[in-house]
Amino acid sequence: MDMHTLYLIVPLAPLAGAIIAGLFGKAVGRSGAHWVTIIGVAISFVASYFIFQDVQAGHVYNGSLYTWLESGGLRLEVGFLIDPLTTLMMLVVTFVSLMVHIYTIGYMADDPGYQRFFSYISLFTFSMLMLVMANNFVQLFFGWEAVGLVSYLLIGFWYTRPTAIYANLKAFLVNRVGDFGFLLGIGLIAAYCGSLDYAEVFAQAPHLAGMTIELFAGSPWLLVSVICIWLFIGAMGKSAQFPLHVWLPDSMEGPTPISALIHAATMVTAGIFMVTRMSPLFEFSEAALSFVLVIGAITALFMGFLGVVQNDIKRVVAYSTLSQLGYMTVALGASAYSVATFHLMTHAFFKALLFLAAGSVIIGCHHNQDIRFMGGLRKYMPVTWLTSLIGSLALIGAPFFSGFYSKDSIIEAVALSHLPGSGFAYFAVVVGVFVTAFYSFRMYFLVFHGKERYDQVPHDPHGHHDAHHGKPHESPWVVTAPLVLLAIPSMVIGYLTIGPVLFGDYFKAAVFIAPEHHALAHMKEEFHTSFVMAMHGFSQLPFFLAVSGVVAAWFLYLKRPELPEAIKKTFLPIYTLLDNKYYFDKFNDWFFAGGARLLGRGLWRGGDQMMIDGTVNGSARMVGWIAVIVRQLQTGHIYQYAFMMIFGLGIFLVWWFNPITLWFDMLSAR
DSSP, X not given: OOHHHHHHHHHHHHHHHHHHHHHSHHHHHHHHHHHHHHHHHHHHHHHHHHHHHHHHTTOOEEEEEEEEEEETTEEEEEEEEESHHHHHHHHHHHHHHHHHHHXXXXXXXXXXXXXXXXXXXXXXXXXXXXXXXXXXXXXHHHHHHHHHHHHHHHHTSSTTSHHHHHHHHHHHHHHHHHHHHHHHHHHHHHHHHSOOBHHHHHHTHHHHHTOEEEEETTEEEEHHHHHHHHHHHHHHHHTTOTTTTTHHHHGGGSOHXXXXXXXXXXSHHHHHHHHHHTHHHHTTOHHHHHHHHHHHHHHHHHHHHHHTTOOBHHHHHHHHHHHHHHHHHHHHHTTOHHHHHHHHHHHHHHHHHHHHHHHHHHHHTTTOOBGXXXXXXXXXXXXXXXXXXXXXXXXXXXXXXXXXXXXXXXXXXXXXXXXXXXXXXXXXXXXXXXXXXXXXXXXXXXXXXXXXXXXXOOSOTTSSSOOOOSSOOOOOHHHHHHHHHXXXXXXXXXXHHHIIIIISSSSGGGSOOOTTOOHHHHHHHHOOOHHHHHHHHTTSHHHHHHHHHHHHHHIIIIIOTTHHHHHHHHTHHHHHHHHTGGGHHHHXXXXXXXHHHHHHHHHIIIIIIIIIIIIIXXXXXXXXXXXXXXXXXXXXXXXHHHHHHHHHHHHHHHHHTOHHHHHHHHHHHO
C-alpha cells in the first residue's frame, strides 16, 4: 500500500467510526457502535506502526494535500508532516485511545448514551491526530479547536448533572482565553512571515529574532519573544498550566474513560507537543523559555500540594496530571524538548493506567469515588490492585519503572540550565518528587490496604442512589485487560527507549536546540545504559525523597490513621487554603464571572432601559400621545371642520391686522 494512503488512513479511520456510531447509532446498535469505532482506532494504530517503521528507515514526508484558500500569497492548506516526533505522538495517541475504547465497553455498559460516547471518543482521536500530523498552523489550529470542542461534549456527557454542565462550560471558557493568545501568535506569524507553513516559518526564525515590535508606544519587544509567549499562552490553556489550570480537575465530571483519554494522550499533551514542534522559534528567545520554565515550576509544585487533600479518587489522579504537565513544561523551558516528549510518552501509559484503574475501583465499589470509604480492596480486586501499584510506582519515579527515566532526566536537565528562574524550577521539581510520592501512596494505601470501610458509605457521593450494594468485586475482563496492557509499557517503555529517544538520534531534525543550551548534550556524555542509570538512581536525592513520601503516607494512613485529622486541625489555615484550591475558583467567580454579570447589568440598564426604552420607546410613546390629541380633532363632523376653518382664518386675520405688527412694519420701513 502507498505510504500516502496510510497517512490518510490514520486520521480518517477513527473519523469514519465516529460518523457511523454517531449518525447511525440506532441502526448499528450498541455492539455495532463499539466494534466500528474500535476497529477504526485499531486500523489507525496499525497504520501508525507501519508509518513509524518507514520514518525510522529515513523516509520523512512534508507535503500539502489540499489548498483550502489562497489570498495575497498566503495559502491555507491541509497537509501532513510525518517525522519522528509525529510518529511517536501517533503511536501514543492511537494505542492509549484503543485501550480506552476497549475499556469503555465494560465501563459504559449500562449507560443510555453508549453509542454517542463511542462516537465522541473516536472523534476526539481524529481531532488529536489531525493536530499532531499537521505541517502548518491552519491545520494545527483546526485540531487545536476540535479537541477543545469534543472535550466540551465529553466533559458534559452526562448533561442532566448541573456539575457536569458547569465543568464543561468552565473548560470551554478557560480554553478560549488560551486560544485567544494562540491565535494572536499565529496572526503575528502570518503578518511577519507571509506564510503559515512550518518549514517556511522556521526558516525565517533567525530573521524574526532580529526584529522588534512595540506593544506599547516607546517599549520595543523582540518579535520572536512576543510570538512564542502568545503561542505558549495557548499551551497554558490546553495543557492546564497555572493560572489556566482551573478547568482540568473539574473535567472529572465526565465518565472515567474520557478522563483517561484527556489526561493521558489527548488535549492536555497538545500544548507540550506544540511547544516541542515550535522549538526552532523558542530557541531564539530566552525570555520566552524563562517564562515557560517558571510557569511549569509553579504548576508542578503547587498543583501537587492540592492532590494531598483530595478525597475523590479521580481528582487525586487529576491533580497528579497537573503536576506532571508542570514537569513537562519545565523540561521545555530548559530546552530539553526531547525529555519533555519522552515524559509525555511514559506519562501517557501510566496515567491512563491509573485513571482506568480508578474507574475499575469505582465499578467494584458500586460507584463510590470517596477513598475515605474504601480500604482493603486488595483481596477483592487483585488485578486492579497490582496494576494500580505498577502505575503508582511509575508515577513516583521508582527506579527501572518508566516514570523514573523521564522524571529524573527532567530534574537533571533543569539542574544544568542557566536560565533565569532555573533555581526555583529545580527546587520545585525536587520537592515535587516527595509530594507526588506522598499523595500517590496516600490514595493507594487508603484504597487497597488497611481497614475495610466500604460498608460505611452513607450514600453515593453524586446523590443518584445508594452506593453500597454488598462487598467490592473485581471488574470484568474487558476492563482489566486494558489495565494489564497499559501496565506493561508503564514498567518497561522507559528502560527500552531512553537511549535512542533522548541520547540517540531519534528526533533528528524534528527538534532544534541552540548550541548555547547544552543541558541535553551534557546529559548524553554522562549516560551509559538504562540499567546503570537506574542503579545510580538508588543513590540520588529524588529516590530518597520518593521513599520518604511513601513511608510518610504509610505511617499516617496505615500505622497511625488518627494523625491526619490532628494535623489537619493544627494546620487548619493551610488545609483550608488547599481545600479551596488557593481560592482561584472563587476569585474567578467573583472577578471574571461577577464582573461579566455586573457589566451585563450595566449594559441592560444603561443601554436597554435608558437608551432603548427611554429613547426609542419614548419616541414611540410621544407619537402615541400626539395621536391621542389629533384623534380628538378628527371626529368626522362637517360642521366641526367648518368651524375650525373659520376659527383658524380668524386667528390669521387678527395676526395680519394686529396694530402692533403694523407699527413694527412702519418702523422697519423708515
